[in-house]
Amino acid sequence: MKTLLTVLLVSLISSFGGGDDPRPNDPTTDPYTEGGSEQLLKAAGYVSMGGFEFSMTDTAGIDAFMATSDIRWIETEHFQLGFALGSYKVRQADKKKIRAELTELALKLPSVKPKSKILDPWVRAHLYAQRLEHTWDDFLALAQVEASEFPDGTKGWDLTGTYMGEGPYLGQKGKYEVLILPSEAASASFLKQQFGLSIKKTQRWNVIPRDTLVLVTHIGQGSFKLDSALHGHLTFNLAINFLDGYKHYSYESAIWLREGLGHFMERKIDPRYNTFDSSEGSLAEMTKKSDWQAETKKMVRGDKAPRMAELINLKSYGELELEHHFATWSMVDFLVETRPKEFATFLGTIKGRTDSKGYALATDLKGAHRDAFKSVFNWNYSQFDKAWVAWVSETY
DSSP states (O other): OOOHHHHHHHHHHHHHTTTTOOOTTSGGGOTTTTTTOHHHHHHHTOSBSSOSEETTEEHHHHHHHTTTTOOEEEEOSSEEEEEOOOOEEOOGGGHHHHHHHHHHHHTTSTTOOTTOSEEOHHHHHHHHHHHHHHHHHHHHHHHTOOGGGSOOSSSOOOTTSOOOOSBTBBBBSSOEEEEEESOHHHHHHHHHHHHOOOOOSOEEEEEGGGTEEEEEEESSSTTTTSHHHHHHHHHHHHHHHHHHHTTOSSSOOOHHHHHHHHHHHHHHHOTTOOOOOSSTTOOOOOOOOOOHHHHHHHHHHTTOOOOHHHHTTOOSGGGOOHHHHHHHHHHHHHHHHHOHHHHHHHHHHHSSOBOTTSOBOOSSHHHHHHHHIIIIIOOOHHHHHHHHHHHHHHHO
């Protein structure tokens, strides 16, 4: 329900916008869905283009507070997206990738022109909505689960079944939320108003009242004004949010696995740009090198590679050094490439742990991790280290 303050703010903003002229983010201004055509929304797989809960409030309240950002809202099957960036000139290096993505998008929204050299804000919003859903599909493939395996969120868990979380979105009740803002100032303002956070960089946040995980980022950091860098950064952070939300976010998985999975999925997008967590969601650029295979092999040959027994004891992202990033990425790469079925089983084993009464079991997580390694992979940590080092030496 809109508060009186929200209504007054929206009215005030409209008056400054020139009478009855819609704001640039109004769905009626979108040429690709023809102003929000029901037929085209259905074709695109959209639920709505605004008017939904988001973060700690809703799209109307956020539009009122972020009046100068012109956030284009899109709700897909599994996401709620707020996109507030302007037009983008396609770089030669990314032309092939973006043209392929636009060609796919045009199958759903025929007004999209795959050969466009300048992407306007609306087509960019649709492109990112499509990318988010692809990232969702990629995670399901890694975890080897179907969306239909998760509960619909309308009733409590049946203790006779296999626990898959509390809701349909990998186990979360709420859809995954993504907000992409144009500046550090806009992002800092949003995070302060919504969560009371004084943070200038990308942030992942658990919105407990709505049981959803939100990702907030802006392009005033790193190389994010470049489309491919931003795409990869979102993928990195979504991978971690997906893992957190998998079978419900009742506790956190090991740092090495979260960071390694983030790197693995980001580098599938473009290895030229890499995100490094130093604290949750932040960008701590440690290297611009893109050939991580060579760096990992060099590290292994010099006997400088971290061991799993060391990685499992990392308590925060702030402890991660460059060698940890190379190693965590490569370890996930190793497991996905050589033991994909077991890797999926491992994820399912360490997530969704419950006691006999059905409550989340967050005790002895390191012990559970060690036991899962042994039961799923048939390795202790030393045996894993040796297998990984041998694979790196032969493969990279």
